[in-house]
Each structure stands twice: as C-alpha cells, then as structure tokens.
Amino acid sequence: MSGSTQAWPDWLVVRIPADGPAGSVDGLLRDLSLHTVCEEASCPNIWECYNHRTSTFLIMGDTCTRHCAFCGVTHASPRVTVRPVDPDEPVHVAEAARRLGLEHVVITSVTRDDLPDGGAGVFAACIDEMRRVMPGTTIEVLVPDFRGDRAALDRVLAAAPDVFNHNVETVPRLYSKVRPQADYRRSLDVLAAAAAAGLTVKSGLMLGLGETMAEVETVLQDLRRAGCHLVTIGQYLRPSPHQLPVTRFVAPEEFAKLEKTALAMGFAGVAAGPLVRSSYRAAEMRRSTALKGHEPPANRGS
Secondary structure, three states, rough: OOOOOOOOOOHHOOOOOOOOOHHHHHOOOHHHOOHHHHHOOOOHHHHHHHHOOOOOOOOOOEEEEOOOOOOOOOOOOOOOOOOOOOOOOOHHOOOOHHHHHHEEEEEEOOOOOOOOOHHHHHHHHHHHHHHOOOOOOOOEOOOOOOOHHHHHHHHHHHHHOOEOOOOOOOHHHHHHHHHHHHHHHHHHHHHHHHHHOOEEEEEEEEOOOOOOHHHHHHHHHHHHHHHEEEEEEOOOOOOOOOOOOOOOOOOOOHHHHHHHHHHHHOOOOOEEEOOOOOOHHHHHHHHHHHHOOOOOOOOOOO
C-alpha cells in the first residue's frame, strides 16, 4: 500500500513472518482458481491470516462493477463484459475450506451489479455447499447491498449464514465522495433486514477519510438501532495513488476509546484498531457473540 504523502506511524508497520504455512495456503487457493480479498484489496494482515491458515474468499471474480474511491480492487462498468461466474465456485470454496480445516469461513465478493440478482444466488450456493461438505464449520458472509433488491437479499438470508456482514464503510456525509454508487440508508436497511431474520449481524467502517469522531459515534448508534451485534473499526490505508488520500492516521488510543464506546452501546463484539479489517479475527468475534448470549438460538441452516 502506498500513495500517502504522510509518513506512516510505527503502529502501522507490519512485520512479515519469516516462516509458516502462508505459502501453502496461497498455493492451494491458486490450485482451485480462487481469489481472496486478502490479496485483491491489499490487506495488511494477509500474512498473519495465512499463517493461521485462514482467508476471506472473494467470489464471483476479481472485477467490481462499482467505483468506490477507497478500494484497490479492479473495477469496470456493469455495462461492459465482466468475467462470467464460475458455476463450480461453491464447490471450490468448500473444498478449500475442507483442505485448510477451517472452523470459520468468511465469504465475500466483488459487487456484481451486472448480474440480475447481484450474485445473491452464488452466496446462497456457497453457504449450502459449505453446509454439505463441512457441517461443523461456521459461515460468515460479507455481502454488497444488492442495489436494494429485497428478493435478492432474501435469498442470502434464507441460506442462514452464521454471521451476516455488510459494511457501511464511512459516515453518511462522505458517501458521495467515498461510495458514490452506494446509499447509507440502504445499507442500514440491509442490516435491519438481516437482524429481523434472526441472524447475527455485523458491520464495519474505516477512519481517516475526513470523518469526525462525533459522526463515527452517530454511525455506531445507527448500527445498533438497525440490530447490529458486531462492528469492526479500522484505519483507512490508501491502496495506491489512484484512491483517496488518507486525511489522518488515527492513534491506537482513539481506537481503544471507540471500542469502549461501542461496547457501552450494547455491541456484543467490537474490533477496533489501526490494522483491523472486516474479517480480522472473525472467528474470535463470532465466538464472543455466542458467549455473550447475543447469537440467535436458531441461526444455522438445515
């Protein structure tokens, strides 16, 4: 990650481990023609996660049909041809999870506004296949907003993932600059629908894009009102000079204060820190929800 004119503080320096199973994880994913958000979005925690034999599967290709100004994933207009969806992708995802022996799987996607259902059917198929192959593994999905298509969203909700994640990303004032093709209220509606369906609900946002702390606290309140149980809060890091610059680097102490604030609001699990990302230590967060009694009792698909 590069592109910021500011010097990076020490707390953002990531030390890559010299050994571990990271190489074998990377090789397995390539053998099965799978993408991960770890690589496509230049996540700073990629080697930590790989060395813990975990990854976040990125389904439906590596090209997004939206142009979010913070994201390093390749994008294209939905009016042009985007790579067709691999019909065997659910099988490949489940096989990768089986070979890795994962206890908790995170599945996300590029946004595919070119597909009639926005890819909701692929999410549902991945969940169903994971249930068939690894019935003891918990499943988390990080989904787009499906353009507000309730029928598409209902396909994912009916598949009953153990954790339903949809990120608001930033404060509403910055949406026109940061997420011009998204809508803050629509994202809250997606989360509220998942909560109403009895799922464990998660969301996340980034700091360092020009927001104020008062705005961040308002977003946290909105998320709780929408029924959100889990929240991640991390530092925005500019993937390349083509994305928005970082307005400031938020100190670890500020993240710690936000974590306390969010817990006081009633969130069951909060991950807040400079290197936190949507699926960072996702299994631990999911377990914290169950331990605190916030997990719905009938949250598993049949």
